[in-house]
Amino acid sequence: MKKRGIPAKEIDCFKCKKQADCCRLGAWIDLEEAKKILSLGIKGDFFHLEKDEDFPSGYKVGTSYEDEPCVFQDPDGLCRIHKVDYAYKPITCKEFPYEGNKIAPIADVLCVEHKMRIKKAKARKKKVNKKR
Numbered sequence: 001m002k003k004r005g006i007p008a009k010e011i012d013c014f015k016c017k018k019q020a021d022c023c024r025l026g027a028w029i030d031l032e033e034a035k036k037i038l039s040l041g042i043k044g045d046f047f048h049l050e051k052d053e054d055f056p057s058g059y060k061v062g063t064s065y066e067d068e069p070c071v072f073q074d075p076d077g078l079c080r081i082h083k084v085d086y087a088y089k090p091i092t093c094k095e096f097p098y099e100g101n102k103i104a105p106i107a108d109v110l111c112v113e114h115k116m117r118i119k120k121a122k123a124r125k126k127k128v129n130k131k132r
Helices: 020-025 033-038 080-084 090-097 112-130
Strands: 028-030 048-051 059-062
Touching: 028 090, 033 059, 048 112
Parallel strands: none
Antiparallel strands: 028 059, 048 059
16 A cells, blocks of 8 residues: 555544545445444445455445436435444544545545645645745
8 A cells, every 4th residue: 555645643634624425435344234234224235245364253345326326315415324323334434534544545536635735735835845
């Protein structure tokens, strides 16, 4: 994985004005988390069961079909799982835009705060290069 120039600790999701953007493609979550979410009776489905040793159960499922938004996202942009019980919100979702204590590669696409920081860093670099 390519190292990023912006430390993860600098991203504060609570400052984001478009918090639902990070859910527009769904997420991979652990199969056991999906089972717990199903037990809550929240409307939504899971897709693409796959074996993946990076997940605690050894399996992952998607919260969206193809490039669709997360099925647990309400029309108001908020998470139905979070509304019912934050404890059941998948770890992947709680930790985003991080993945393994680093900025997730998909954050370049989905994280508004991260994209703004990249844009500002590029503008600073361009300004410095012009002065040379």
